[in-house]
Amino acid sequence: MNRMTARKMSLDACHVCDLVMEGGSSGGGCLRCGSRLHRRKPDSISRAWALLIAAVIFYLPANLYPIMTVISFGKGEPDTIISGVGHLFDAGQWPIAALVFFASVLAPVLKITILAFLLASVQFKWSWRPKERTVIFRITEIFGRWSMIDIFMISILIALVKLDAVATVEAGPGATAFAAVVILTMFSAMCFDPRLIWDNAEIE
Amino acid sequence: MGLKEEQVAEVVIAKIRGMSSVWLLPIVAALIGLWLIYDPLSKQGPTIPITLMTAEGIVEGKTKLKLKNVEIGVVESVAVKEDLQGVVLTASMSKQAEPFLTDTTRVWVVLPRLSAKGVSGLGTLVSGAFIEVDPGPGGAAKRDFAALETPPVVKANTPGREFVLKAKRLGSLLNGSPIYFRGIMVGEVLGYDLSEDRSEVSIRIFIHAPNHLLVFDNTRFWNASGVRISAGADGMKLEMESLQSLVVGGVAFETPQTLGLAEPSKEGAAFILYQSEDEIQEAQYTRRFPWIMYFDGSVRGLAVGAPVEFKGLKVGVVKEVRLEFNRETLVSRIPVLVEITPESITVAGRDQMGPSLGYDQHKEAINSLIDHGLRARLKTGNLLTGKLLVDMGMHPGAEKVFRGKDGRYPEIPTIPSSIDEIYGNLTAVLSKIERLPLNELAKGLVETVEGLNRIVNNPKLIHAVETLDETMVTLNRLVAKVDKDMSPAATQTLKEAHLALKAVREAVSSDSALRYDAETMLQELAAAARSIRLLAEYLESNPNALIYGKGGRGER
Numbered sequence: 001m002n003r004m005t006a007r008k009m010s011l012d013a014c015h016v017c018d019l020v021m022e023g024g025s026s027g028g029g030c031l032r033c034g035s036r037l038h039r040r041k042p043d044s045i046s047r048a049w050a051l052l053i054a055a056v057i058f059y060l061p062a063n064l065y066p067i068m069t070v071i072s073f074g075k076g077e078p079d080t081i082i083s084g085v086g087h088l089f090d091a092g093q094w095p096i097a098a099l100v101f102f103a104s105v106l107a108p109v110l111k112i113t114i115l116a117f118l119l120a121s122v123q124f125k126w127s128w129r130p131k132e133r134t135v136i137f138r139i140t141e142i143f144g145r146w147s148m149i150d151i152f153m154i155s156i157l158i159a160l161v162k163l164d165a166v167a168t169v170e171a172g173p174g175a176t177a178f179a180a181v182v183i184l185t186m187f188s189a190m191c192f193d194p195r196l197i198w199d200n201a202e203i204e
Numbered sequence: 205m206g207l208k209e210e211q212v213a214e215v216v217i218a219k220i221r222g223m224s225s226v227w228l229l230p231i232v233a234a235l236i237g238l239w240l241i242y243d244p245l246s247k248q249g250p251t252i253p254i255t256l257m258t259a260e261g262i263v264e265g266k267t268k269l270k271l272k273n274v275e276i277g278v279v280e281s282v283a284v285k286e287d288l289q290g291v292v293l294t295a296s297m298s299k300q301a302e303p304f305l306t307d308t309t310r311v312w313v314v315l316p317r318l319s320a321k322g323v324s325g326l327g328t329l330v331s332g333a334f335i336e337v338d339p340g341p342g343g344a345a346k347r348d349f350a351a352l353e354t355p356p357v358v359k360a361n362t363p364g365r366e367f368v369l370k371a372k373r374l375g376s377l378l379n380g381s382p383i384y385f386r387g388i389m390v391g392e393v394l395g396y397d398l399s400e401d402r403s404e405v406s407i408r409i410f411i412h413a414p415n416h417l418l419v420f421d422n423t424r425f426w427n428a429s430g431v432r433i434s435a436g437a438d439g440m441k442l443e444m445e446s447l448q449s450l451v452v453g454g455v456a457f458e459t460p461q462t463l464g465l466a467e468p469s470k471e472g473a474a475f476i477l478y479q480s481e482d483e484i485q486e487a488q489y490t491r492r493f494p495w496i497m498y499f500d501g502s503v504r505g506l507a508v509g510a511p512v513e514f515k516g517l518k519v520g521v522v523k524e525v526r527l528e529f530n531r532e533t534l535v536s537r538i539p540v541l542v543e544i545t546p547e548s549i550t551v552a553g554r555d556q557m558g559p560s561l562g563y564d565q566h567k568e569a570i571n572s573l574i575d576h577g578l579r580a581r582l583k584t585g586n587l588l589t590g591k592l593l594v595d596m597g598m599h600p601g602a603e604k605v606f607r608g609k610d611g612r613y614p615e616i617p618t619i620p621s622s623i624d625e626i627y628g629n630l631t632a633v634l635s636k637i638e639r640l641p642l643n644e645l646a647k648g649l650v651e652t653v654e655g656l657n658r659i660v661n662n663p664k665l666i667h668a669v670e671t672l673d674e675t676m677v678t679l680n681r682l683v684a685k686v687d688k689d690m691s692p693a694a695t696q697t698l699k700e701a702h703l704a705l706k707a708v709r710e711a712v713s714s715d716s717a718l719r720y721d722a723e724t725m726l727q728e729l730a731a732a733a734r735s736i737r738l739l740a741e742y743l744e745s746n747p748n749a750l751i752y753g754k755g756g757r758g759e760r
Contacts, residue, residue: 050226054229057233
């Protein structure tokens with residue numbers, strides 16, 4: 001395998017303005033925006049792991065704790081994500097149930113799993129299909145943010161449904177944890193430098 | 205290049221040391237996660253089973269357990285008991301509920317309830333049923349509960365006091381029936397039960413604070429249920445405590461005015477529940493001593509509850525009337541069990557009434573009265589209804605007959621009643637006649653006759669009679685002689701006297717001449733007297749007439 005890489009050509013890309021320049025020519029800063037230049041994202045694997053582990057930890061309360069309580073006529077039950085999906089499914093709204101299930105349950109799990117797999121593959125310097133792995137990473141990055149749909153919905157409902165005795169919506173501790181999961185996985189994905197996949201391939 | 209590589213390597217090493225700051229994040233996340241796990245676990249109390257008859261209104265995971273409307277737990281699961289005797293709920297309680305789970309705690313399902321008292325638990329129509337937890341004071345920790353079938357009337361920590369009423373029958377009382385004091389509702393009936401020996405009903409009541417201090421040991425409770433109409437000599441009387449009591453019954457109480465009562469009754473004190481206010485008057489007396497009386501005559505009209513009177517004052521009540529038949533002697537008698545209330549009798553010279561008397565002293569007193577003639581008899585109390593009462597009085601002359609053989613109750617001897625008395629007297633007369641010594645009388649009579657006979661046939665008597673005969677003859681002769689000698693002269697004298705009398709009669713008779721002459725002479729004399737009077741009057745007015753004569757010249 002003999003691919004041409006920026007690294008081989010001693011080229012560096014600015015993280016901020018994406019200007020590509022020859023390494024060392026700038027004297028430590030981007031020629032265009034003045035940002036500090038790194039050949040690879042610094043400490044990428046370690047930071048991504050830390051954020052991912054934190055996300056995994058938050059994933060438990062996010063699913064075990066109620067994310068939302070709808071109180072109507074003084075009567076209301078706190079719902080976790082799974083029970084909410086169950087309610088929607090029982091109510092016959094299975095498309096919405098499926099959507100919520102995908103966005104809120106499956107998406108974070110998949111994202112965490114994929115990120116963990118990618119991080120592990122880089123850490124243990126696997127050279128297996130670097131291109132596909134890069135594609136998976138891109139997809140994960142794009143879809144991961146949709147998990148926030150739950151949090152958006154809850155925050156909108158809380159703000160809108162303030163009808164006192166008739167109906168009130170309250171956020172539960174699960175919502176906070178869930179938001180933390182989504183944000184942490186997003187940061188984790190941001191910290192991950194997909195170029196490392198190719199570095200391993202290059203070594204081979 | 206090589207130098208560059210070294211530089212890069214150096215930088216990498218330095219960065220590995222700096223990695224620790226990023227790893228703070230998962231540590232913080234782990235701490236938060238641990239706290240999130242620990243927090244509910246620390247609040248998690250025990251899981252308790254609750255036994256119920258049915259799981260009506262109970263929803264797994266939703267039905268709450270509440271204490272004073274504060275959530276302290278939730279029903280986790282509902283399962284039917286294996287023996288089908290109800291269901292078992294598993295409830296997970298919060299930590300704060302733990303001290304309230306004791307053996308004095310009561311739990312029950314709150315559902316909408318409609319009763320004569322009103323509607324309760326309406327809120328559960330919207331919110332669904334919940335399980336009320338009502339911890340009592342004290343008690344040892346307990347982890348399994350049986351829910352009450354009906355909610356208790358009064359919650360455990362309500363200030364007030366619980367008492368027990370003993371009644372012969374429940375009447376129309378229900379759980380929650382009101383307790384009245386002077387017409388104000390001050391308490392409720394908590395529940396009722398048969399006593400252990402099934403002889404009475406014990407009713408648990410609760411008097412709310414501060415009115416529980418109105419209950420003293422001598423307080424009288426009576427059943428104020430419904431309407432009571434009574435007709436008496438003073439007209440018709442209609443009594444009713446309240447409309448509510450008409451529907452759900454009620455109990456009223458009152459404390460008679462007495463001296464020296466300071467302490468309200470203790471929790472759980474027992475009282476008698478009287479059937480009516482009137483009954484209380486009869487039952488003012490706490491001491492009742494049984495006595496038995498045996499009556500031979502009919503007791504028709506003698507009912508249980510009839511008064512026992514002494515000189516017209518009620519001193520007791522008839523408790524039982526039975527017929528006792530002796531198979532061997534074929535004699536029946538009627539034992540009447542009465543209860544004497546010594547408190548109704550004031551002993552002279554003592555402030556306290558009968559209460560100071562024990563049963564033995566009481567028996568002694570009555571027995572000494574019996575020795576002095578205390579007897580009981582049946583008396584018609586009401587001519588209209590023919591109701592009998594037991595009248596006790598002093599009958600010093602009456603004989604003292606004890607007929608009771610069993611010594612279970614002391615006996616008061618009886619005497620027959622008025623009608624019985626008449627019968628009794630007749631019987632007595634007959635029995636007296638029966639008891640007369642007829643044989644002896646006859647014997648005496650015979651002896652007398654024999655004696656007479658002896659006298660009559662005495663020779664001396666015969667001799668005397670013969671002598672008497674001679675005497676009679678002599679006497680006869682004497683009389684004849686007198687008759688012969690004296691008779692002619694006497695006859696003559698009588699004849700002459702007769703004539704003389706006849707002449708006198710003729711002389712004075714109305715048609716006799718003598719009498720006529722006398723009358724004529726008297727008339728003449730009267731006329732003469734009149735003439736003389738006229739002359740005298742004329743002379744008085746005309747004295748000269750003496751000289752000139754009457755109507756003479758002088759006038760002319």
